[in-house]
Amino acid sequence: MSTTQNSHQDETLKRLGAPYTGYRLFLALGLLAILLVSLNDLLIGGRHPQAYLALSITYVLICAVNFLTFRYKPIHLQRQLFIYLIIDFIHLSCILYLSTGPNIAIVLLFMMLVLAAVMLLPANLAMIITLLSVIAVVYQQFFYSIFGPDNVAFIGTSSLITLVFIGTYGIARIGISRLNFAESVATTQRSAIFQLQQINQNIIEQLDTGFMVLDQQGIIISINLSAERLLQLSTEMLLRTKDLKHIDQELFDELRAQKSRAFKGSFTYKTENGELLNIHYRPIVTHQQTQQLTLFTIESMDKINQQVQRLKLASLGQLSASIAHEIRNPLSAISQANELLEEDLDEDLKSLTAMIDKQCKRINRTIEDTLNMSRQNQTVPEQIELYPWLRSFIREDLMDVQKHLRLTIEDKTQLHFDPHQLRLVLINLIRNAVRHGHQHVPNSRIDIKAYHVGDATFIDIIDQGAGVNNAQLQNLFEPFHSTSVNGTGLGLYLSKTFCEANHAHLNYVPQTQGACFRIECARMED
Template sequence: MSQRPNLSELNQYHLGIWYSAYRFIISFCLLMVFFVTYSQLNDQYQYPKLYLYVLTSYVVISSLQFFILNKIKAAIPKQMVLIFFADVLALSLLTFALDGPNLHLSLLFVITIFAASILLNAQKALIITLVAVIIVIYQLFVGSILDFASLRNIGNSAVLAFLFFVVYGCGQIAVRRFQILENLNFSQSLELNQLQNINRYILEQIDTGYLVLDENCHVVLSNPAACHLLGITASYSAEKFPLYMSQPDLFELLNFEDLRDGEKFQFESQQSLYHIHVHVKKLIVPHQMLTLLILQDAQKLNQHVQQLKLAALGQLSASIAHEIRNPLAAIVQANELQNGSDPAQQQMLSKMIAKQAKRIDGIVQDTLNMVKNRETHAVELSLNRFIPLLIQEDLSDIKKMIQLNIQSSCHIYFDEAQLRQVLINLIRNAIRHNDPDAGYIELNIYPHEKNMRIDVRDFGQGVAVQHRASLFQPFFSTEITGTGLGLYLAHSFCEANQAQLTYVEQQRGACFRLICQRAAV
């Protein structure tokens, strides 16, 4: 029972088939050329009968070897060795019949040596090369002994023998390069296969459905979750298929050419038991136009959203209760102390009650501002006019403590009321935390690349490192009288206007930077 050939032998076999076909065509053409040109070029053949017999035998042997190699895929290396030995022997006899090497036969010799270097291992290829060298050089000595030829072609034979070694070396270098490339290609194929298996495993495990469509609205990739949601049989998950055949309801709903990146919609199908939420994403792939449909169970998605809302509401309620508890406790204690107190103490306690009540009112107002769902309407604002007017109208009591540095032609896109609230909060915070000896804070407004920056900087103690991660969280404050909602609201308003509010570390003081979209003038 013959062993199954490995991958290397199969590659050798396919290349050997091509080489066997080549040598049969070459030998047959040489035979035809001999018959056609013999009457005109008979003087160039030293031994024409030998030349004819060798060519005829070469045609028969090459055809037989081609047939055997094509039908029998066993012992491929041995078959290749016999093929090259037949080539070297036939070409050597043809050279002898011509009384020395010529250009055409030398070229065929070189091709044979190079092919042997590629199709055989280094040791066998070297043996073929040495046999060719020995035959080419010593056939002239044999001819001289038998008085068949002279030694006038010994120089050409020596050059041809040297050329055989050069071609053998070049062939071995080429083989090593091919092996390196083959090993690299094999390792990359393994890595790619591993990545594909990992991706396939991930897609099979997640509950979200993924459906990738090409420009013809054919599904090129789908995962089991998508098939389950759409009511598609599992066999479709591993092959390309037209969407209109598997899910006609979704196909009729899709206006494929008008789908926009980020578009969302919901649909129901008779094939599916689910109400499906679809999110469209355009994929940027070279030489392809692909569309990704992210499919989710709308009922589960709504339940998840409600759970998040309830969790946020619970956290907000707990935070409000915690913040109100302290001033409320102070009010209750002050009210109890009023009984039996003298008028001066009662007046002091009344002021304390009023102060704590005002603090509770501030917490309630800030909470209401935080939970308001007012729409954001970004408009083009000229900061050169807006900022001085803001300082004059809303910050008149501290305008002498604000040093404004603004460049000309500063235009941004922002909701006017929300920007006003953000800047008032940041500026009053900076005044409150500023060093009294500094006397002022800085409000620096300047363009940076495609954005506009608004820096509010004070010269106080700055924000401690352990507090920076909590700066924009609700109800976080380092002051006893603070509600901890000012920076959170400012950060939320900036996000609603596609802007960023960040803390910038300074050697002295604190700097809050507002980065917003710059409007073209």
């Protein structure tokens, strides 16, 4: 038998045996009380009152000890119960011997003994108790029929008592079998439900989305680890109390205020450390609703924005394939036709073919930028040691403008970023800085600074140009928005998209002179 089955059997025996040990003690005290009250007119034990008194006192003491033992030393429960039933059988047999004649009350007590045996013991042990009870009662009938006037009725009475006891055993056994089957089914279902709850809880704990269930009073019914982390709820406090009002009064007031405005909906909540959360709430409807529960789904706005950016990358990736097919082929034909046309035109008209060639190259560059984005839409972040990486990057990709770059890097500055996407972002930002800076101050330097503050790593690209005015700032990172007549408007948009796909931020930082674009990324731990 498995450990689980043994444990379940012990629980059942403890649940059923406790009332029976209480019944035995109550019966023993009752019999003793009846004996003391009616010493002159004993219904049972009248042949030897003194012996019956001693038997009753002894039985009370034994039942009291058994009651305490079963309650406080619940080991080998089936063996204990079998011993108790044997003691009860001996006690009732002694009462039969000490009584003045056949007694229906004692027969009923034997029947209770049979019922208890069927409930508490296996079938073979219960049958032993039943047969012993039959023998004891039939022997009593046989003994008194020899010396009494009704000895002729002995056979009929004994047969009837035997049938009653065996019938009681059989009916009780059928009933107990059905109860055991029902309990087994209930236990199996309860175990399956518990297992399913554990599986669901494990799945929920693995999700980045936070889930929290509150009742009408603001008591936390259920909460997963992500919700604790996002809402910054103290685990120690949650162990002490489930009342959200005592854990975080401000959050409790905000949730209650939002629920009072609408039956269900969503809102933005700002935590103490400034993180924005999107919280969606809706009531939980069950078939047997005993109280109104509300489910809160909590997500980080940064996470949502990253998902949006990934969707944008995927959409633009599909768009790039369409652009390559639908635009590049006719564009090549236009470019070739323009080259052929240029050979037959006079010098005065070649400015028109030059204009066509310039615009074809601009369109082709837009296609290239979009295709580059499509090729890099799978983000694979790595730990990058910025000092050697940036120096190598500048030598390989920015050799033509290297003399205009000034690199300042703090020691042991690291970044967690996809190196290919970081390369594309920096190429775009640095070449933009060179172009705009040199337009304003020819041959001016571009400062590239890498440093860390707290748990964040920063890369600043600073030029000496005219900066970005307020009108341009609003749409600075929008796709196909460019401040240059030769720009495609995709560079800054793709750079910001790549940063957000790597859990980083690209921002414009106003300067007294020039422009500064800053990459901010969570710092890698050693």
